[in-house]
Amino acid sequence: MTDKNMNPDNKSRRKFLGATAAVAGAATIAPGVTLLSVAQAKPADQEVSSKNRWGLLIDTSKCATGCKDCVDACFKENSITRTNHPRSEKTDAQWIRKVDLRNKATGHVVSLPMMCQHCEHPPCADVCPTGASFKRADGIVLVDKHICIGCRYCMMACPYKARSFVHEETLTQNENAPRGKGTVESCTLCVHRVDKGGMNPACVDACNANGHKAMVFGDLKDPDSEISKQLKQYSSVAIRADLDLNPGVRYRGI
Amino acid sequence: MKYFKNMIAVSLALLVLSSASFAGDRVPSPVIPKATSKAKNGGPEGCVEPVSDMRRNHMKYILHQRDETMHKGIRTSRHSFKRCINCHVVKDKKTGKPVNHKDKRHFCNSCHNYAAVKIDCFDCHASTPKPGPAATSSKLNSSNKLVKKVEDQ
Numbered sequence A: 001m002t003d004k005n006m007n008p009d010n011k012s013r014r015k016f017l018g019a020t021a022a023v024a025g026a027a028t029i030a031p032g033v034t035l036l037s038v039a040q041a042k043p044a045d046q047e048v049s050s051k052n053r054w055g056l057l058i059d060t061s062k063c064a065t066g067c068k069d070c071v072d073a074c075f076k077e078n079s080i081t082r083t084n085h086p087r088s089e090k091t092d093a094q095w096i097r098k099v100d101l102r103n104k105a106t107g108h109v110v111s112l113p114m115m116c117q118h119c120e121h122p123p124c125a126d127v128c129p130t131g132a133s134f135k136r137a138d139g140i141v142l143v144d145k146h147i148c149i150g151c152r153y154c155m156m157a158c159p160y161k162a163r164s165f166v167h168e169e170t171l172t173q174n175e176n177a178p179r180g181k182g183t184v185e186s187c188t189l190c191v192h193r194v195d196k197g198g199m200n201p202a203c204v205d206a207c208n209a210n211g212h213k214a215m216v217f218g219d220l221k222d223p224d225s226e227i228s229k230q231l232k233q234y235s236s237v238a239i240r241a242d243l244d245l246n247p248g249v250r251y252r253g254i
Numbered sequence B: 001m002k003y004f005k006n007m008i009a010v011s012l013a014l015l016v017l018s019s020a021s022f023a024g025d026r027v028p029s030p031v032i033p034k035a036t037s038k039a040k041n042g043g044p045e046g047c048v049e050p051v052s053d054m055r056r057n058h059m060k061y062i063l064h065q066r067d068e069t070m071h072k073g074i075r076t077s078r079h080s081f082k083r084c085i086n087c088h089v090v091k092d093k094k095t096g097k098p099v100n101h102k103d104k105r106h107f108c109n110s111c112h113n114y115a116a117v118k119i120d121c122f123d124c125h126a127s128t129p130k131p132g133p134a135a136t137s138s139k140l141n142s143s144n145k146l147v148k149k150v151e152d153q
Helices: A006-023 A034-040 A067-078 A123-127 A155-156 A203-208 A228-231 B002-022 B051-072 B080-086 B107-115 B135-146
Strands: A054-059 A096-102 A109-115 A133-135 A141-142 A213-219 A249-252
Touching: A054 A228, A067 A109, A109 A203, A123 A133, A123 A155, A203 A213, A213 A228, A213 B135, B051 B080
Parallel strands: A054 A249
Antiparallel strands: A054 A213, A096 A109, A133 A141
């Protein structure tokens, strides 16, 4: 929409929104995405709060077997490299992996990405002896590698096998994703992007960019967010719901 | 008399030693590379804080910012590690590429080697503004292995 097509009311509304965005620290975001961004943006000097809870909704009916766009995007974003270890597929770090589930009785196969489920009650944080595994106020579960001693207790506690141990020295880290030998790591929900406000994790962007649109990221506590609307409209499940961990990652179609 | 002679010899030796330690050219001192850009909102000498303050307290600023960012998601750039790395980059004169923490010319190494203080920041953090020369894209192909074949329901 160009300025010519807009009526004066719209223009002033846009100006108002622009000004609000500037105050909220999202001044550089282009018109048109301003409204969404204001809802999600957080000024850089402000703490994250429990008013938000970030989550993912994954529609397995749109997730193709063999497609690994999300995995590649994650690896690129967080600079996760492979080693040449003979059993590297077992021991290399993985923050997200594709899992194919087959129903033995019917033979029906579902493909889905599996990563840290960002539980409300994370078992990894429960068992961590140093407090390195923790849940941020906004629900993102992280490893503070500054105090991680690499005991890997959290890896055993996680029912989703979402965590990895870095066995080898790392030299090609992304400046936004520090990772190093001797510490445990897992999906951060691209916390460096989320903190900027209005940005999706790399996996979601890749899935959308390639036209699959199987992943929705957003604020579970905001009833107007896309993810909340979809969760309200469609049935979805938490994997291993029997554990009562209340994960922030939900799946449709399984 | 012999004792007196010895005394003179010792004092002379001490004099020579002490004068040597004052002569600048004979004392090894760290050569600290200059920052690449002048911070606009920084201290009077271009850095985010005055140089004298940074030399004494840089670790405190980094440590404070570390916990603020990690646990509270506060991502102000003034004392961020990324900002240190971006501004204090040392580039190889031949290749033009930034040197990493393994290189003794690296900004942090220039002083930390001299002071014999080992830092482990770069065990995890990137020591150059952009990912290192060994690009990750070529190794990405093998992520195929992570596509698990079939897991029974």
